[in-house]
Amino acid sequence: MLLPMRSTIADYWRRESPLGLMLDYDGTLTPIVPDPTQAFLPPAGWELLLKLCRHPWIRVAIVSGRSVSQLRFFLSALTGEAITLCGLHGGEIYVPQKDHFLRQPNREQLQQQLQPLREKVIAQLTAANLLNSGIFLEDKTYSLAVHYRQVEASVKPQIIELLYGLFTHDTELTAPFKLQPGKEVLEVLPRTFDKGDCVVFLWDFWQLRQGCYIGDDVTDEAAFVAVNQRGGLTIAVGKTPGTTQAQHICSEVGDVYRELAALASQSKS
Numbered sequence: 231m232l233l234p235m236r237s238t239i240a241d242y243w244r245r246e247s248p249l250g251l252m253l254d255y256d257g258t259l260t261p262i263v264p265d266p267t268q269a270f271l272p273p274a275g276w277e278l279l280l281k282l283c284r285h286p287w288i289r290v291a292i293v294s295g296r297s298v299s300q301l302r303f304f305l306s307a308l309t310g311e312a313i314t315l316c317g318l319h320g321g322e323i324y325v326p327q328k329d330h331f332l333r334q335p336n337r338e339q340l341q342q343q344l345q346p347l348r349e350k351v352i353a354q355l356t357a358a359n360l361l362n363s364g365i366f367l368e369d370k371t372y373s374l375a376v377h378y379r380q381v382e383a384s385v386k387p388q389i390i391e392l393l394y395g396l397f398t399h400d401t402e403l404t405a406p407f408k409l410q411p412g413k414e415v416l417e418v419l420p421r422t423f424d425k426g427d428c429v430v431f432l433w434d435f436w437q438l439r440q441g442c443y444i445g446d447d448v449t450d451e452a453a454f455v456a457v458n459q460r461g462g463l464t465i466a467v468g469k470t471p472g473t474t475q476a477q478h479i480c481s482e483v484g485d486v487y488r489e490l491a492a493l494a495s496q497s498k499s
């Protein structure tokens with residue numbers, strides 16, 4: 231006799247109340263790729279996410295540093311499905327089914343504040359001869375991501391030092407923003423964009439009693455803390471013990487899909 235697949239999430243969920251499934255995108259649902267514009271979902275991912283978001287007792291959200299418009303592009307095959315897209319670390323929250331934003335940042339104000347800071351970052355990188363070092367500046371409308379994945383290892387510390395130096399010395403210009411480290415990226419981000427704050431919003435909005443958050447990056451730590459505080463389940467991808475607030479660790483994206491597959495197979499409505 232075949233035993234049903236077990237998983238940490240399926241074991242956690244008591245099925246007395248809806249399960250909130252909150253998932254980071256890059257490094258959690260897709261492997262990290264050198265070119266961030268090519269982070270497509272693996273084919274098996276579509277079917278699984280579709281199955282999970284059609285389940286009447288599972289609420290699915292993607293919680294990413296990407297913008298909602300980027301998430302809509304990468305997840306276009308799920309258009310019209312019940313999947314909440316939280317972009318910009320929760321700075322914007324979009325419900326595609328209703329074509330409705332639950333949360334939107336003050337675009338004009340933030341852009342006005344970001345523009346002079348962006349110019350200063352570029353000027354300092356240029357002055358330090360770092361602008362052509364392989365840096366990729368990603369303009370995200372409300373934030374500026376400085377990717378240094380393709381920069382020579384010996385040069386990376388200079389870039390990091392330059393950005394932190396700017397935030398230390400120019401406190402007036404940088405006041406509305408924080409420097410958020412990620413995997414081979416430093417993001418100049420409005421202080422109000424925070425994954426911990428985002429999952430608290432979802433938890434209340436969905437009126438959850440049970441929820442699970444899966445993520446792989448430094449930015450996910452705030453979400454782990456918030457979900458832990460609410461008695462939820464947290465899983466970190468590719469972390470080592472002692473480096474994360476998550477309760478469980480899995481080693482790779484494939485493990486996330488095995489978890490989700492097990493949950494989907496046990497979640498017959």
Ligand SMILES: [Mg+2]
Nearest residue numbers: 254256257447
């Ligand atoms: Mg990630």
